[in-house]
Amino acid sequence: MSSTPINQVTGKGVFVPGDDVDTDRIIPARFMKCITFDGLGDYLFYDVRKTELGEDKKHNLNDPRFAEASIIISGNNFGCGSSREHAPQSILRAGYVAVIAGSFAEIFFGNSTNLGVVCAIASDVDRKSITQAIDINPEIEISIDVRNLRICYGKNSVSCEIKPGARESFLSGRYDPLDELLQGADEVSKTAGSLTYMN
Amino acid sequence: MGKSLFEKVWDAHVVRELVNGQSQLLIGTHLIHEVTSPQAFGMLRDKNLQVKYPHRTFATVDHIVPTNESLEPYSDPLAQGMIEELRKNCAENQITFFDTNTGSQGIVHVVGPEQGITQPGTTIACGDSHTATHGAFGAIAFGIGTSQVRDVLATQTIALNKLKVRRINVDGNLLPGVYAKDVVLHIIRILGTQGGTGFAYEYGGTTFDNFTMEERMTVCNMSIEGGARAGYVNPDETTFEYLEGRPYTPSGEDWNAAVEQWKYFASDEDCIYDDIVNIDASEIQPTVTWGITPGQGIGIEESIPKLADAPTQSERDSMSEALEYMKFEGGSPIMGKKIDIAFIGSCTNGRLSDFEEVAKYVKGHKVADSLTAIIVPGSQVVAKIAEAKGLDKIFIEAGFEWRAAGCSMCLAMNPDKLIGDQLCASSSNRNFKGRQGSPTGRTMLMSPLMVAAAAVTGEVSDAREVFGLATAEI
């Protein structure tokens, strides 16, 4: 099952400030008591958005100006912490298709890529100008060009980085690797056969 | 030129190259638990796929099990639903499940090693980021996401980029009152929470040579907190001694053959690392985190850093966010912060030796009236041995609650949680905002003995002073 190739993602942006935005913040563990990922979108950044009484905090994610956003812009080391796929799943299910950050934690990055959530790396300076631009005009269209590694916003464009393996996977529509892994079944048996502890 | 353990294990398990340049890597041992596996089994069902090597997957239940109620149905129906789902998935697919009635249930990273499932020279994956723990045995162990759990179930492989290897040497003797936990908090403090990105950490040096397996596990466990996907220690006699006679280790003739093979996997002396870091063990102090990332740690005698000391604007921002959240003032001493909860347990420090060490010192002390202190064994096996040794009585006598095995207060998926902005002295591995269940709850990471010291005095304290450890000998 090759998925549809992703050459470009386009949408409005929202800025989630801070470095080290960890997976507990993206989806607090108490919302992981579930046996499917359905409904996780409702709890994305729950404690960032809500007070303990469940009231909205003042945050871009609650600001109606950014209600239509589908691209998150954040700091360095985004997605650090646990391996929970609940994190990118909640991002995806809340309607976001991409994250632009200074860097990504590895497991989060891999999980996101498998789901087709584009994680693009942009410099501090470039992210700052993007966030300034959307702050002035939240309607600005941001588009991440996966092939040419550029982020366009309004009339501007800056370069970005998408890890080579992930970029190829998006462009070829093979970001969910399961089919390709299944195709290797014969070689898998061979490798497994050569290892005593597997048998 | 020789090879590192990482390269040898990789080479033995790599199946082929994939179109996008990643490798298809065979996962010899797959560990699963109730939180990250049900969706994977669901995906398998949707695609009509079977579990390929059911005998290489092992399951336990840890995150959601209450540690203070033993009878099902649990008071939380969601928790009950999750354990039942895992039971069903294991039964349907002939997967070994260390269920709560087996006497072997516990935190997945405690169970794997103590059952002898975790072995040198193997690849291990689990839908849990602390899977690096198993690297203590010279395995390459990865935390994976749920789609990858699906991939392992269906194909016994994952798609992965090869990692670089950073050798971290720690040499010399640790000072009295300094533990493996302090070593890893110190490493993360120096190299940062992102320092390990793209790397597997190979821990070595005389300090690691002298460490027990449980100490090695404590360090490998927190590799992910330093950004490293995997962390390991080369297998040696300590490793083999630990493994001999465990339920899932080879026995008889097979044992000797296995040991010979395991020895082969240890890094060659002339192998070339991508990076090397050297640390002097005697520099390491009992370390405590003051902030909201595991890298924000300081020695117990130090003061919390001041904003003005931050070298960059972005560090200043992180610091100010951390200080505000923790309700601490930059420049104030870390010692003396009033604690509400003391928690000893988790896959970092919930093993027998952790409890033995604490028991040795808390005997004759009392937990301060102002706080609640709980001790939670990492597995039913740990609980049983600890109880046979009478450790539970020592703890209860000292005013700790002695609980049943599970993840407990390490994260908020069971009844053990912080309330409001309670401050917790914790032997666990993460101090993220909200990690321990309350969106405003505060966590300070430290060694089990430092938690015990905080429990006894009611505030962050130097365990060496509280328990009269022989600092004078230094």
Ligand code: SF4
């Ligand atoms: S003890 Fe904590 S870190 Fe370890 S597996 Fe359980 S929840 Fe995760």
